[in-house]
Amino acid sequence: MKANYKNWVPQSMIWELVAANVVVAALFVVVGVTTLVFSGTLRIVFFVVLLIALLALLKTLQWSISAYKAFSYDGTRQLSKQIIEGTAKYMDLPEGGKCMDVGCGSGALAIAVAKRNPKATVYGVDRWGKEYASFSDTLCAQNAEAEGVSNVQFAKGDAVKLDFPDEFFDGVVSNYVYHNVTGKNKQDLLLETLRTLKKGGTFAIHDLMSKRRYGDMIAFREKLLSMGYQDVRMIDTASGMFMSRGEAAKYGLTGSTLLVGRK
Secondary structure, three states, X not given: OOOOOOOOXXXXXXXXXXXXXXXXXXXXXHHHHOOOOOOHHHHHHHHHHHHHHHHHHHHHHHHHHHHHHHXXXXXXXXXXXXXXXXXXXXXXXXXXXXXXXXXXXXXXXXXXXXXXXXXXXXXXXXXXXXXXXXXXXXXXXXXXXXXXXXXXXXXEOEOOEOOOOOXXXXXXXXXXXXXXXXXXXXXXXXXXXXXXXXXXXXXXXXXXXXXXXXXXXXXXXXXXXXXXOEEEEEEEOOOOOOOOHHHHHHOOOOOEEEEEEEX
C-alpha cells in the first residue's frame, strides 16, 4: 500500500481541458473549411474567436500538465514533497508533546511531522469542504497507515474557530491554507492558531503571505514580539529554499513565506 497525497492540480482537470481542446479544435476546423453554418463576416469573427479560445486552452493545458508533474510526489521535481518536508523540519516536539496541523488536506504535513517526532502526537484538522472533494479524513488515515505512522489523528476543524483550548499544543504547523479562507483577516487567522500554542511552543506556518492577502506582516511580526513571542522570523521560500522565483511565478506561488518562531 502506498500513500496517496493527491496532487494540487487534479488529474480530472487535465482531462477536462483535453476534452475542451478537442471540442474547440473540431469547431475551429468546421468553421474554417465549410460555409454551411456561417459565411461572410460572421464566419471570420467565429473563426478568430475559436482560434483565440483554442490557443488559450492549449496554453492552460500546457501549464496544467507542467504543474501536475512539478507537484507530483512521484515525479522528478517533487515540489510538494520538498515544501512539506522543508516545513516539517522546523517542528521538534518534546516526548509526549502535541502538535496541530491546520488544514491538513491529505495528511502529508501532519504525517511528515509525526514521522519526525515518533514520541509525540500530531492532530490534523481540516474542513474538507466540497471545494476539495477528493480530500478527506479517511484519505488521511489511509495515508498514515501506508506510511506506518500511528501517532497521528485526524478530525474536522475550522481555522476560523479552532475547537481546542488555549495553550493546548506544543507546536502548530500549516501549509498553504489561510489564503484560501475568504472573507477573513489572515492575521486574525494566525492569532487564532497561535492561541492554541503553549508558552514555549514552536510554530511553522507556510503560506502566500503577500501584502495584498496578509497586510503588513512586518508590523505583525513586531506585534508578536511585543506579545512575548521569540525568534520570530519570516523566511522567503520562493527564492531558492523550496522553489526558484521562476517556479513561484509560473505556478502562482509568489509570496510564499514561512513564518516560524516560539511563543
